[in-house]
Amino acid sequence: MLLLAIPAAAQLQVGDYLHMNLNGNVGFNYAGGFNQGLSDHSMGFSGAGQLTGNYYSPNFLNFNVDPFYNRNQNDTTYGSLTNTSGVSANVNLFNGTHFPGTVSYNTLYNATSAFNVPGSELGLAQNTNTQMFGIGWSALLPGLPTLTANYSIGNTSSSILGTEGNDHERDHMLSLLSTYKWDGFNMTGQFLHRNTNAEFADLLQPGEAPIDIQSSSNSYGATVQHALPMAGNFGVSWNRLDYGYHYEDSYSAKNSGNTNTINGNASFRPMTDLGIGFNATYNDSLLGVVPEPLVNSGAELNLASAGTFRSVLLGSNIYYQVNRYLGVNGEVAHEDQMFLGQTYAATQYGAGANFNFGHSLLKGLSFSVGVVDTMQQGQNLGIGFVGNVNYNRKFLGWDFGANFSYAQNVQTVMLLYTTSSYTYMASVRHKFGDRKFVMFGYSGAHSGLDNNSGTSSSADRIYSSFIWRGNSFNAYYNKSDGLAIFTPTGLVSVPTNLPPTLLAGNEFTSYNSKGWGISAGLAPTRRLTITTGYAKSNGSTIDPLLSVYTNTTLINATMQYRLRKIFVNGGYTRLQQNVGAVGSVPLDVTTYFIGFSRWFNFF
Numbered sequence: 001m002l003l004l005a006i007p008a009a010a011q012l013q014v015g016d017y018l019h020m021n022l023n024g025n026v027g028f029n030y031a032g033g034f035n036q037g038l039s040d041h042s043m044g045f046s047g048a049g050q051l052t053g054n055y056y057s058p059n060f061l062n063f064n065v066d067p068f069y070n071r072n073q074n075d076t077t078y079g080s081l082t083n084t085s086g087v088s089a090n091v092n093l094f095n096g097t098h099f100p101g102t103v104s105y106n107t108l109y110n111a112t113s114a115f116n117v118p119g120s121e122l123g124l125a126q127n128t129n130t131q132m133f134g135i136g137w138s139a140l141l142p143g144l145p146t147l148t149a150n151y152s153i154g155n156t157s158s159s160i161l162g163t164e165g166n167d168h169e170r171d172h173m174l175s176l177l178s179t180y181k182w183d184g185f186n187m188t189g190q191f192l193h194r195n196t197n198a199e200f201a202d203l204l205q206p207g208e209a210p211i212d213i214q215s216s217s218n219s220y221g222a223t224v225q226h227a228l229p230m231a232g233n234f235g236v237s238w239n240r241l242d243y244g245y246h247y248e249d250s251y252s253a254k255n256s257g258n259t260n261t262i263n264g265n266a267s268f269r270p271m272t273d274l275g276i277g278f279n280a281t282y283n284d285s286l287l288g289v290v291p292e293p294l295v296n297s298g299a300e301l302n303l304a305s306a307g308t309f310r311s312v313l314l315g316s317n318i319y320y321q322v323n324r325y326l327g328v329n330g331e332v333a334h335e336d337q338m339f340l341g342q343t344y345a346a347t348q349y350g351a352g353a354n355f356n357f358g359h360s361l362l363k364g365l366s367f368s369v370g371v372v373d374t375m376q377q378g379q380n381l382g383i384g385f386v387g388n389v390n391y392n393r394k395f396l397g398w399d400f401g402a403n404f405s406y407a408q409n410v411q412t413v414m415l416l417y418t419t420s421s422y423t424y425m426a427s428v429r430h431k432f433g434d435r436k437f438v439m440f441g442y443s444g445a446h447s448g449l450d451n452n453s454g455t456s457s458s459a460d461r462i463y464s465s466f467i468w469r470g471n472s473f474n475a476y477y478n479k480s481d482g483l484a485i486f487t488p489t490g491l492v493s494v495p496t497n498l499p500p501t502l503l504a505g506n507e508f509t510s511y512n513s514k515g516w517g518i519s520a521g522l523a524p525t526r527r528l529t530i531t532t533g534y535a536k537s538n539g540s541t542i543d544p545l546l547s548v549y550t551n552t553t554l555i556n557a558t559m560q561y562r563l564r565k566i567f568v569n570g571g572y573t574r575l576q577q578n579v580g581a582v583g584s585v586p587l588d589v590t591t592y593f594i595g596f597s598r599w600f601n602f603f
Helices: 292-297
Strands: 012-014 018-035 038-055 061-072 083-093 101-115 124-139 147-160 167-182 185-200 211-228 232-248 252-271 274-283 309-321 326-339 342-356 365-376 379-395 398-410 418-431 436-449 457-468 471-487 490-493 508-522 528-542 547-563 566-580 587-601
Antiparallel strands (some): 018 038, 038 061, 185 211, 232 252, 309 326, 342 365, 365 379
């Protein structure tokens, strides 16, 4: 209480050149909890601060340091489940000169974050510790190419609550970027080196050896752009990736290689309503079409057995706005591919139209349609269709919005697969004077590979929100299912443009997930705010070897009462989480705290 009574101090100046400001809050908390029936209680100080300053001049050297200790994370999804401590700091040197630099550091201890599960609003609660150091410098001399260099080191350790084992990841990253303008040409060059050493606990087989991944990559890139007559522009880009990784679980796997990609495009606008474009792409490795999340997740990829892959794509498109309501477009593309010792060639022709209605009855309605016909080596592979409908209208103070999109077309990445997808959404909103608002909405998406049964995925979501004079009420329900890959970092949905032959046979996992929740934010008085919420999610994965079930229930409530510069804070969180086989004992943790804090402007 004596500490809280200390008056605010003035700004601090040390010597003739050092200027600093420090503000923040200091408090005292009582906290307790129950973990699997065992109780725990503690008392202690907490606080957060912000130190800013400069030496000699803000452009010469300026800095900020933001420490926090024993802070209840009542502003996160998982409430006051853990007390987090850490610091973030940044120093900027020589701002406004030709050689600016920066140094940064941050660390986070005992934080709670979400381990992603597809279709789950909550995910799985995990405990995380992170540390990162970075340094950067630039050379910005007039008339010469610029150069910016950054180097960072990062360490992360995390563990899903209720499971055994920890995940560790160490990253080293170096990046170089250079830009130059000469005679109307805009040129960019870049280089990125990344080295990662990661060790993941194997959720699927507790007690087995953890998964260890060592990977490194060098990425090079260059682009050139220049304006053309008739409001045109052209650009050329080149990218190369050299990669290598060592995957070790119950067996070992090594792979390395490189990929080169060249892109070129040109566009013209000879008339206000007319646009013409040309494009060309060359790729010499299948890795160029593998989504980055799969490459970095540790999933077993059969890149070595995929054989040679080369692809050349040439295309052109044209668009013309007939009038304010109607626009038409056409396109043609030819692609040659070599994959698994075979060569494929295909030509696609497409056309479409866009309509916008302006009449009173249909005002707010617009739609577009298009068709694509694909010819491959003398045979017609089929006609693809693309459609999109939008509706936005205000009627009697209510805002109505809806959208439906559908696409079915021959996949151009591998020429062998047909994809189909459709998305839809609808919402209605209304504002009742000041500080009163209501909204309801529904959205969904479905997609899949037509030539491979069981590869479809779907997701649906219903949500609502109501605001009344500073009080808010929210609710949601969602569900999703599909085919995914179970990686050490979580479930990754199988992309529809990924050839199934690229994955090991036992990598496919069927998943489903459901979740719902309600929350409220209340302000019964001007100084008192209360937030509370309830959320529940459950899911399962099924593959030929085993099944994993997840079940999470979260109750969270916080309270804050403000009296001038003094705050009375309180919070309650209960988490029940189950990860593993059916019948396994769930984690059951309850935490609560109450305390007070005071804001200070120290100097």
